[in-house]
Amino acid sequence: MSDALIGIEGISKRFQTLEVLRGVDLDVNKGESIVVIGQSGCGKSVLLKHLVRLLEPDEGAVFFDGVDISSLTGRRLIEMRRRYGMLFQSAALFDSLTVAENVGLGLTEERLHSEAEIERIVDEKLQMVGLSDVRDKNPSELSGGMRKRVGLARAIAGSPEVLLYDEPTTGLDPITADMINDMIVDLHRKLNVTSIAVTHDMTSAFKIADRIVMLYDGQVEFDGSPDEIRNSSNEVVRQFITGSAVGPIQVR
Amino acid sequence: MESGLTILGRRGVKFVTKLGGIFLMLGRFLVALKELPRSLGLVFEQLYTLGVKSLPLIIIISIFVGAVAAWQAAYQFKFIGAPLRYLGQAVGKAVVIELAPVLSAIVFAGRVGAGVTAELGSMRVTEQIDALESMGINPIRYLVMPRVLACLFMVPLLVVFAIFIAILGGLVVSVIGVDVSSETFLNGFRNSFQVGDFINGMIKAAVFGLIIGIVGCYEGFHTRGGAQGVGLATTNSVVISSVLILVFNFIFALILFRI
Numbered sequence: 001m002s003d004a005l006i007g008i009e010g011i012s013k014r015f016q017t018l019e020v021l022r023g024v025d026l027d028v029n030k031g032e033s034i035v036v037i038g039q040s041g042c043g044k045s046v047l048l049k050h051l052v053r054l055l056e057p058d059e060g061a062v063f064f065d066g067v068d069i070s071s072l073t074g075r076r077l078i079e080m081r082r083r084y085g086m087l088f089q090s091a092a093l094f095d096s097l098t099v100a101e102n103v104g105l106g107l108t109e110e111r112l113h114s115e116a117e118i119e120r121i122v123d124e125k126l127q128m129v130g131l132s133d134v135r136d137k138n139p140s141e142l143s144g145g146m147r148k149r150v151g152l153a154r155a156i157a158g159s160p161e162v163l164l165y166d167e168p169t170t171g172l173d174p175i176t177a178d179m180i181n182d183m184i185v186d187l188h189r190k191l192n193v194t195s196i197a198v199t200h201d202m203t204s205a206f207k208i209a210d211r212i213v214m215l216y217d218g219q220v221e222f223d224g225s226p227d228e229i230r231n232s233s234n235e236v237v238r239q240f241i242t243g244s245a246v247g248p249i250q251v252r
Numbered sequence: 253m254e255s256g257l258t259i260l261g262r263r264g265v266k267f268v269t270k271l272g273g274i275f276l277m278l279g280r281f282l283v284a285l286k287e288l289p290r291s292l293g294l295v296f297e298q299l300y301t302l303g304v305k306s307l308p309l310i311i312i313i314s315i316f317v318g319a320v321a322a323w324q325a326a327y328q329f330k331f332i333g334a335p336l337r338y339l340g341q342a343v344g345k346a347v348v349i350e351l352a353p354v355l356s357a358i359v360f361a362g363r364v365g366a367g368v369t370a371e372l373g374s375m376r377v378t379e380q381i382d383a384l385e386s387m388g389i390n391p392i393r394y395l396v397m398p399r400v401l402a403c404l405f406m407v408p409l410l411v412v413f414a415i416f417i418a419i420l421g422g423l424v425v426s427v428i429g430v431d432v433s434s435e436t437f438l439n440g441f442r443n444s445f446q447v448g449d450f451i452n453g454m455i456k457a458a459v460f461g462l463i464i465g466i467v468g469c470y471e472g473f474h475t476r477g478g479a480q481g482v483g484l485a486t487t488n489s490v491v492i493s494s495v496l497i498l499v500f501n502f503i504f505a506l507i508l509f510r511i
Contacts, residue, residue: 052386078388092383094375098271109394111290158387 004063005030005194006051011060012218013046020046022143022218023060028159033188033195035209036204037240039249042215044198045089045166051196052164053077054085082110085155085193086164091147093139093154099126100135103153110158125153128190129183145176149183156187163187165197169204180206202241214240215248269296270492278462281400284393294398299366302399303406307413313359314414314467317351318343318421326430329410336432343422345449349509352414353453354501357460358396361493365468365501368399369489372472373482381473396473400465407461452508459504460497467493 004027013021020043022120028034049055050062053069060214061068072080081250093102103120107113126132129149139147148168155163155251168184169177181204188208199205205212205226212229214222214237222229222237231236239247288295325342329335372395375381384391419441426432471489475481 054382054385078390081386081388084386086383086384086386088379090378092379094380094383106389109387109389134417154387164386 004028005065006196007048007063008047009061011050011057011062013043013050013055014058014085019218020097021057023092024215024218024220026213026220026223028194028196031192032211033185033209034197034211034213035205036196036198036213036215037200037205038198038215038221039240040200043218044069044200044215046217048086048164048166048196050072051162052081052085052086058185064222082106082158084164085158085160085162086152087155087166087168089167089170091139091151093147093150095139097139098135099131099137099139099142099150102139102150103135103157106154106158107179121157122153125157126150128187129153145172145180148172148180152180152183152187156191159191162194162196163191165195165199167199167201169199174203176209179203180204184208191202201229202243216240271378273474274466274470274492277396277473278466279394281396281466282467284390284397285486287390287393287403288397289474291393291397294394295401298398298402299406302368302402303409306360306363308404309359309363310356310410310414311417313355314352314417315421317355317414318347318418318423319425321346321351321418322422322425323429326383326426326432331384336430337436338440339426339430339432340422340442341444342440342487343426343437344419344444347418347422348415348445348449352411352417352418353457353460354497355413356414357457357464357497358494360403360410360461361464361490361497364403366486367487368370368403368465368468369475369486370482372469373475373485376473376475377481391473396469399469400462403461403465403468404458405461406480407464408457411453411457414485415450452504455508456501456504459500463496463500464493465497484497 006028008024008026010020010023010025011021012023024047036047038044046055050057053072056070061070063069064083094105096103100122103125104118107118107121122135122173123132126135129152131146131149131153134142134150135147139150142150142223163185168180172180184195184197187193195208197204197208209226212222212224212226213220214229216236222232222234224232229241232238236248239249245251321343322339325339325346326336329339357489372381381391383472384394423434423437426437427434468489471485471492477484
């Protein structure tokens with residue numbers, strides 16, 4: 001086991017007959033900004049969900065800060081999860097709560113802060129994502145981009161050490177997507193966190209990553225810097241980053 | 253081509269898996285109860301949303317349940333030549349022991365069980381339950397426990413209302429349609445009323461409430477796919493709850509009302 005903040009060791013995951021991950025190995029060091037790329041359905045989101053134990057591997061193990069997370073139960077599992085903040089693909093805002101309640105929910109349930117303190121943190125986080133004026137609105141009243149930004153505010157509300165982004169720009173127009181990318185870069189720097197994003201949007205990947213990992217056929221096909229991936233001679237990588245339908249990757 | 257035995261075997265495995273899953277959900281609910289004090293606000297919210305808001309529907313069905321019970325009893329009494337002074341007794345027994353608990357529970361399963369499944373199912377497919385877990389919030393404590401407790405407490409309470417309203421419905425039909433005086437009807441009901449029957453009815457109602465809550469939450473939590481998955485889970489929730497209510501009603505009849 002390495003001394004990386006997050007260690008993924010040979011994880012495999014199968015859903016019925018579909019083998020999604022086949023022995024994935026990956027180390028994430030503190031402070032890195034990693035983007036995992038790959039075709040739709042290649043297991044990127046599945047990999048991300050393994051990190052906070054929303055899914056458990058059939059084989060292999062995930063380590064966080066040197067601890068095998070499969071050994072965590074009860075309070076220790078909750079504490080591990082609170083060191084992460086996660087932005088979901090659809091933002092996953094709670095329909096029955098207002099924007100402010102969504103952002104503050106984790107803090108309210110943690111019961112470590114006073115109501116006034118939670119209010120202050122919620123306002124601060126909403127300001128960071130440029131949405132101070134929607135705190136009392138319901139999620140259904142927001143646009144897709146705004147929902148993602150509220151999701152982002154919720155993800156950072158608990159001052160996590162690691163931020164996970166599941167397809168942060170999917171479904172957004174190019175301008176809003178670029179604004180989200182800027183926000184991810186900005187938060188990574190300001191909050192001094194480790195960031196892991198999964199996406200198939202190469203513009204986004206090149207903008208936010210200092211390391212890019214490509215998943216293909218359930219395994220890590222490429223692991224290197226944005227410059228290395230641009231200059232890679234690997235045909236699979238080249239086909240993916242140029243967005244060509246012709247090549248070794250079969251369109252599913 | 254699969255043989256009939258293979259299909260039967262697969263369905264058998266699916267049935268046992270589902271039953272096991274429902275029991276597991278019950279176990280997780282019981283474990284989460286130790287955190288009840290910090291979830292009291294959520295419980296009261298659900299008591300109102302699931303229980304109090306069901307009252308108008310329960311009142312409407314109870315009026316007609318009582319009315320048709322009185323009418324059908326009178327019809328049978330005339331057929332076998334039984335005196336109509338026992339009408340209040342017959343309607344009272346039927347309502348307290350069977351009609352109010354079972355019919356209220358089935359209506360509650362249709363309204364509340366389906367609603368709980370649809371809500372949790374939508375939360376599952378839109379990753380809201382995953383989001384809760386990723387934030388370190390136990391979704392069983394936050395979502396399941398308040399809903400199951402609300403079902404457990406509100407079904408018996410609604411059955412009390414259902415009994416009262418159904419007797420009223422039966423009384424009105426008896427006086428207007430069957431020509432039995434209100435004194436005769438109510439005397440018959442009073443003479444036959446036993447506290448034991450009422451308590452048994454309440455025990456049944458509480459178990460039915462527990463079934464509706466647990467099945468509703470289980471189906472919601474295990475929803476897969478999109479809108480179609482939510483629809484399927486909702487249908488399953490109502491069907492499984494209704495069948496279990498009738499099966500448990502028979503078991504209660506054997507245990508509580510020995511011949």
